[in-house]
Amino acid sequence: MDELQFRRRLYEDPNAQDAEIVAARKDNPAREQFAKDIEALDRDIAEALRVPVPEELSDKLILRQAMASHQHDKRKNRVHFALAASVAIAFGVLFNFLQFSSAYTNIGDYALAHVYHEEGVFSNDGEAKVTLASLNNKMTSFNGVFASQVGELMSADYCRFDGIKSLHLVFKGETAPVNVFVVPERTEVSFTSVFEDKRYHGSSIRMGDNHVIVVGEKDEEVQKWRDNLSSSTQWSI
Amino acid sequence: MSTKQVRYEALVKALHTDIYRYAYWLVQDKQVAEDLVQETFLRAWRALDSLKDEKAAKSWLITILRRENARRFERKRFEMGEYEESSITDTVSPSTEQELENHWLRARINEMPVEYREPLVLQVIGGFSGEEIAELLDLNKNTVMTRLFRARNQLKEALEKTPLKRGTHNG
Numbered sequence: 379m380d381e382l383q384f385r386r387r388l389y390e391d392p393n394a395q396d397a398e399i400v401a402a403r404k405d406n407p408a409r410e411q412f413a414k415d416i417e418a419l420d421r422d423i424a425e426a427l428r429v430p431v432p433e434e435l436s437d438k439l440i441l442r443q444a445m446a447s448h449q450h451d452k453r454k455n456r457v458h459f460a461l462a463a464s465v466a467i468a469f470g471v472l473f474n475f476l477q478f479s480s481a482y483t484n485i486g487d488y489a490l491a492h493v494y495h496e497e498g499v500f501s502n503d504g505e506a507k508v509t510l511a512s513l514n515n516k517m518t519s520f521n522g523v524f525a526s527q528v529g530e531l532m533s534a535d536y537c538r539f540d541g542i543k544s545l546h547l548v549f550k551g552e553t554a555p556v557n558v559f560v561v562p563e564r565t566e567v568s569f570t571s572v573f574e575d576k577r578y579h580g581s582s583i584r585m586g587d588n589h590v591i592v593v594g595e596k597d598e599e600v601q602k603w604r605d606n607l608s609s610s611t612q613w614s615i
Numbered sequence: 616m617s618t619k620q621v622r623y624e625a626l627v628k629a630l631h632t633d634i635y636r637y638a639y640w641l642v643q644d645k646q647v648a649e650d651l652v653q654e655t656f657l658r659a660w661r662a663l664d665s666l667k668d669e670k671a672a673k674s675w676l677i678t679i680l681r682r683e684n685a686r687r688f689e690r691k692r693f694e695m696g697e698y699e700e701s702s703i704t705d706t707v708s709p710s711t712e713q714e715l716e717n718h719w720l721r722a723r724i725n726e727m728p729v730e731y732r733e734p735l736v737l738q739v740i741g742g743f744s745g746e747e748i749a750e751l752l753d754l755n756k757n758t759v760m761t762r763l764f765r766a767r768n769q770l771k772e773a774l775e776k777t778p779l780k781r782g783t784h785n786g
Binding site: 389416425426428432443 | 623624627628631632635636639640645649652653656657660713716717720721724735736738739740745760763764767768770771774
C-alpha cells in the first residue's frame with residue numbers, strides 16, 4: 379500500500395481496522411502519527427456534528443403519535459358507526475319493502491288472495507251481529523258512510539293483508555259468505571272491475587278514494603252486491 | 616399499553632437523537648429538521664408493523680426521512696433558493712476553546728456541499744459502513760468513498776489554512 383492509498387483509505391474511514399491498514403501503520407511512526415491525526419480530526423468532526431437536540435423531542439414524538447392514533451381510533455369509530463347505520467337503514471328499507479310492497483299487481487288478485495288466506499274463518503250460518511252504527515264507525519277512516527245495511531253483516535274488521543290496511547266486511551250470502559273489501563286506492567295495484575278464478579268471482583268499483591271489492595262464490599251475484607253497495611253508501615273526498 | 620406502543624417508544628428513545636442530527640445536517644435548519652423528524656416518526660408509527668428487523672430500524676427511519684424531505688422539496692420548490700446563513704449559525708456564543716473549535720467546524724461542515732456532508736454524517740453519526748451508505752443513498756460504494764475522502768480532505772485543508780485552529784489538532 380503506497381502512501382497516497384494509505385492516506386486516502388484513512389480519509390475515507392478513519393476507523394478502518396482491516397489487515398492492510400494495520401500492517402501499513404505498523405513500524406511506521408509517520409503513518410501512525412497521520413492515522414492518529416485523522417482519528418483526532420474525526421473526533422472533532424463527530425463532536426461538531428452532534429448538534430444540540432431540541433429538549434423533549436422524544437416526548438413530543440410520543441405525544442404526537444398518541445394524538446394521531448387517538449384521532450385514528452375516533453375515525454375508526456366513526457366508520458364503524460356509519461357501517462352500523464348503513465346496515466340498519468338497509469334493514470329498515472328491506473322491512474318496509476316486505477311490509478308495504480304489494481305482491482299483487484291488481485286488486486282482483488289481491489282480493490282473492492285475501493279470501494283464500496281467511497278461508498274457513500267465516501261460515502255462512504254465523505250471526506249477523508254487526509250493527510250499522512258499528513259499521514259506520516269503522517267506515518269513518520275510509521271517509522264513507524252506509525245509509526242502510528246492504529245485507530246481513532257477520533263481521534266488519536280492519537285487516538292488514540299484504541301490507542294494505544283494509545276494511546273487511548263479511549256478509550251472509552246465498553250459500554257461502556260474501557266478502558267485501560274497502561281498500562285505499564294504491565297506484566302500484568291496478569284496478570280490475572271484474573275478476574274470477576275457479577271458485578270465486580268478484581267485482582270492484584271505485585268509491586271516493588277507495589276501491590270497494592266484492593268477492594263471492596260463483597253462484598253469488600256479485601254485480602248486484604256491488605250495485606247495492608254503491609247505492610247505499612256515501613263517500614266524501 | 617400495546618406492544619406496538621412499547622416498540623414505538625423504544626424506537627423514539629433509542630434513535631430520535633441520531634435521526635434529528637441527520638435531519639439537521641440534511642436541511643440545515645433546526646425547525647425544518649424537527650418537523651421532518653416529527654413527520655418521519657409519525658409515518659414510522661403507521662408502518663411499524665413492516666419493520667421486522669430492529670437492527671435495520673435506523674436505516675429504515677433514515678429512508679423515511681429522506682423520502683419526507685424529497686416531498687418537502689416538491690411542495691416548496693419555489694422557496695428553495697440559496698440557504699440563509701442566519702438560519703444555520705449557532706446562536707449560542709462559544710466560550711471554551713473546544714466550543715470555539717466546534718463552532719468553527721460546524722460552519723465549515725455547513726458550507727460543504729450536501730453530497731459530501733450527507734455521507735459524512737451517516738458514517739460518523741449513523742455509524743454506517745460504506746456499503747450501507749451506498750445503499751441508503753442509492754449510490755455505488757466507490758462514489759460514497761470518494762465523497763467521504765473529499766469531505767474530510769476539505770475539512771483538513773480548511774483547518775490547515777487557519778493557523779489559529781491548527782494548534783488544537785497538532786497538540
